[in-house]
Amino acid sequence: MTGLQNKATQPANTVPSGADAGQQIPQQEHVMELLIGYLLLAGVLASVTLLIIGLVWQKIITGHFALNYLISGMNLFQFVVSDFRTxxxxxxxxxxxxxxxxxxxxxxTPFIRVVASVFFFALAERNWKYTLFTLFVASVLTYSLFLR
Amino acid sequence: MHLISPELLFVISIVAGFIGAMSGMGGGVVLIPALTLLGLDIKHAIAISIVSVIATSSGAASAYVRDGVTNLKVGMFLEMFTILGAIVGATVTLASGDQGLFIAFGVVLLFSAATLFLRPHDTGYLHRQDGVSRWLELHGSYYDHAAGETIQYRGRLSYVGGPMMFGAGFIAGLLGIGAGALKVLILDLAMGLPAKVSTTTSNLIIGVTALAGTSIYLVAGLIDPGIAAPVILGVVAGAFVGTRMLKRLTNTHVRRFFLVVLLIVGIEMLLRGFKVI
Known part of the structure; x- marks a missing residue:
């Protein structure tokens, strides 16, 4: 555990109901924090790396960084599929x-973070409230990113 | 199509990311006015900015979440409201005239300037919780290195904070900014969370909120990869440096500097909205 101890356990001034309750929940939450933290980091690093490769390649073959094209009104699913076809x-x-x-x-990156949270709350924490909340966020994002 | 060189976009975005990280407001408050001054129409500038917000928010949130200060449950509860607000806000932008967007941007900047001098409450985080907030498990603790102690807290008034976050999400989607100042204000003053928890949790929410807004701009065909690529790289680089510089400057210096920046840019956007300049 790092210096910034984790948290979000039970209300302050209350006592855990059992020996495991005080240990298990913080550990699970810390696993989730690490999972989310590294997911976000990996997503940003992957994005930055791909963008640098693309721009440097453009510079090498054309002599400049400029890319003049538009993504003409497609959702993220169509966008990704068209990329992979290419x-x-x-x-x-x-x-x-x-x-x-x-x-x-x-x-x-943030979409995968939300989907990972759904599975974590459902399978690891078995917290139905937050499974529903994150499922709602994932559903709205899925509709607006992939189906619309 | 655009005529702004990628090199210039990259440099401007470094400055925007740097200032955004130092002020805690994100790069959009500088990036959008700068892009419009360079000739990009405001809707394209908003769409590009909101994509870059995902990058800076995700980068910063990755560190804050691993440090254990961010309250994931508070963030995930409030995201339900901010994403809906962002989708509505982005939809309104598509239907709006440019002048109205300039005016809205100016007003939000001037409001943000005022919030620089609102002091977060720094004591008494163990609030008496209402039933809804208790049911939502909005409580936690973190180790504060500066104070050398574990700070425990209980969130309150989540039934007020949630709907208010819809408004913060609306502004984020409408103007392509993180609207971090507004989110922190809600988390701190309304829900009674400690300043560090408010700031880091706001950062987590900003990424998903920006993604919801981006989905609308993507389908509308406003994301231009030739502009987005250098802007994302520049903002990420600027935010990386800005976050580290922040530790060396006093709060007073930072606040004075950003007050001046926000006032100048805010008034300039208002004047453009009213077609004075």
Whole structure:
């Protein structure tokens, strides 16, 4: 455990109901904090790496960093699928694919964090309230990102 | 299509990310006015800014969450409200005229300037909880290195904080900013959480809220990858440096500097909204 001890256990001034209650819940929450923390970090690093590769590649082949194209009104699912189609053999494979995947990785980062939270609350904590709350957030994001 | 060079976008975004991290308000408050001054229309600037907000929020939140100060349950409860607000806000932006957006941006900046001088309450975090907040398990503790002690707290008035967060999410989606100042205000003053918990939990919420707003702008075709890529990289780099510089400057210096920045940019946006300049 780091210096910043974790927390969100039971209300202050109350006593845990059993020996395990005081230990198990903080440990689970700390696992969740580490999981979420590293997920967010990995997502941002992946995004930044892909964007740098795309821009540097663009600079190498064209002599400048400028990329002039628009994502014409597609949801994230269509955006990612079109990227992977290009990645899996389309002739237009080039710097754009890395820039697109960098943006997609960034957008997927908080989404994956929310989905991971749903599973954590449902399976590890078995906390139905927060399973429902996170499921609601995941559902709204799924609709607005992938289905709309 | 745009004519702003990626190098210039990158440099501006470094400055925006730096100032955003130092002030705790995110890069959007500087980025959007700068992009519009360079000729980008305000809706594209808002859409690009809100994507960069995801990057800075996720980067900062990753460290705060692992440190154990962020209250995940408070964050996940309030996200239900902020994402709906952001979707509504972004939808309103798509239907709005540019002048109205400039005015709204100016007003929010001036309001943010005022909040710089609101002092967080720094004692008495063990509030008498209402039934709803107790049911929502909105309590916790963290170890405060500066004070050398474990701070325990109980959140209150979640039934007020939730709907207010819809408003914060609305502003975030409407203007493409993190609206961190407003979120911290709600967490601190309304829900009675310690300042560190408010700031770090707000940071966690900002990323998901920005994503909800981004979903609307993406479908509307306002995310231009040629602008987004250098902006994301610049804002992340600027925020990385800004977060480390923050430790070396006193609060008074930081607040005075940002008061001036916010006043100038806020008034400038208002004047553009009213077509004075």
């Amino acid at each position: 990645l899996l053999g389309d002739a237009s494979f080039g710097p754009r694919i890395f820039v697109n995947l960098g943006i997609a990785a960034l957008l997927l």
